Amino acid sequence: MSDSSWIAVDAMGGDEGLSVMLAGVARARRRFEGMKFLLVGDEAAIRDGLKNHPNLSSNAEIVHAPDIVGSSETAGRALRRAKTTSMGIAIDCVKQGRAGAAVSSGNTGALMAMAKLALRTMPGIDRPALAALLPSLGANDAVMLDLGANTECDARNLMQFAVMGAAYARTMLDLESPRVALLNIGSEDQKGTEEIRDAAQGLRAATHLPLRFTGFIEGNQLSRGDVDVIVCDGFSGNIALKTAEGTARFVADLLKRAFTSSVRSKIGFLISRPATELLRDHLDPNNHNGAVFLGLNGLVVKSHGGANELGVATAIGAAAKMVQADLARRIATDLGNFEKQTS
Template identity: 50%
Template sequence: MPSKVRIALDAMGGDFGAAVVIPGAAISLQRHRGIEFLLVGDRAKIEPELANHPALKAASKIIHTDVAVGMDDKPSQALRRGRKTSSMWLAIDAVKRGEADVVVSAGNTGALMAMSRFHLRTLPGVDRPAIAGMWPTKRGESVVLDLGATIGGDAHHLVSLAVMGAAMASVLFNKPRPTVGLLNIGTEEIKGHEEIRDAGEILRARNLPELDYIGFVEGDGIGKGLADVIVTEGYSGNIALKAAEGTARQMAELLREAIQQSWMSKLGYLFARGAFQALRNKMDPNKTNGGVFLGLNGVVVKSHGGISAEGFASAIDVGYEMAHTDLLNKINQMLNREGGALNFVQTAPEDVS
């Protein structure tokens, strides 16, 4: 693992740009002293923020550009107009050229994926990359992928997601054989689309040594923490993510309204304040911010665009952990070792139907 982790930050990405990126980097640097930053963006906006954080300034280098990818830009437009000049592209390019180990951006998700895939390319055996995120559960956390990188996917795609997700979980959870489940509309083997059933049969038949396939998991099983890794294609994964985030916000609002209804409820809140704070910490999006683009020949971390400095620091923390534990090499090794499983899907689909 590298002694120093070099992280390229898209300092113009997200809703607030350098005003959040720089303070977020300062917070992360306090947690991980072995970080060096490349701050890519408008020097005139970066330097005033850096002046408030001397330690960060000493650990950083600025790459100037005043070109930013808009949050509403279409991926094709961003790729065409922002190549080689935008802060997002130059941050990715730093990873491509070996000047950084990780890129972190709060910018346009579609543009970030398009640029990363175009410039970094995918790993051998991976058709399409995926967004993997940490999901708070009753048992701790689970890795869930794909959260919206690509729509649809055959059995080969789902099996490759299982392998990559297991590699990430083994690093984060220190488990040599993390459990893996396929998200489905039921746990019975006859349920779901054909590609999901095929992927389940392949994972069960191959009994891969570095992951423990437990079968299908329904939507409520994600929050229960039934598996270390939950695998789905990007369409349903993104819906599940947005539904969970919306439900969490709704529950917080309903609880706030209920507390304000009477003096008795306010008094009850005072007695249960510790429990409410623990719940708030558990569901705090700032603490689980940072989706990893798995399947690329480089480590790319996507932060929410409207996140706070604390939340952006969490995304940097994810990138640091991925580089510090050499995730990319571990995924490569697992894909090579489990290549037979992927080839099995591609060359003999009739065997699993």
């Protein structure tokens, strides 16, 4: 059993460096009482960085790691160095039961490979999936998976993703029976690949699960709030995610350009500033940061490489909530019930 009061943080991962990671941890400590942190990385550098966060020292321990995983390093090379890198040692803290979850802003491919090798997949799971929260017009964010861990998936993979995604939505969004849909090129039953159609048939047949399968959803409906969990293969999911992020940045840049184009538009900005600030906060990826690899015997959360202090704290907070809700046990229970209905 993992110690649920501790989160292992890869302090050396991410584009912004150690200072932002420590600032994010310090912010998370203030938001989540009782959480403690294993700060994994160069001991001397971390100890020096903690001078800027004196209140964090009493809630943190340093775990020395002599090496780091490079942002462009291949997964194979990273695996060979797992025992000496901050990323690999953070994951090992989960494996050894020293921490309830690991958080890293480092190389996604390396993190996935290390996590899968160290923690292994749950019984019956063929492939883990990368899941994250997306902003929507609904009362809650929406869960989307897979976001890049698996470029090709069969019907069984998609059905397992649906079950795991629903358990994640119940934990993170406090939903009793999440609405689940498969991403497709149309809403009609005959649309899509054979794998997607077979997955839909299997989910419709599994009626005794804590989820509501609503059918198919198209790409232009992802943010409408009509569903709580969006299921797809990692190839489609990663493209959809990057497109949504790019569109959000485009809208924000377009508004900025429009509001600075003339004196009249600048006055209009001042009048509408409360609304534009709300829009900016809603679209800010740092407010939705923290993707998790579902289907492993342990929790590993991927923070965006370019996350700022707020983003790092958000990812750590997501990890803490998953640990406290015992997400892994929920997933194992739901998958067991699903297998009984489909066997």
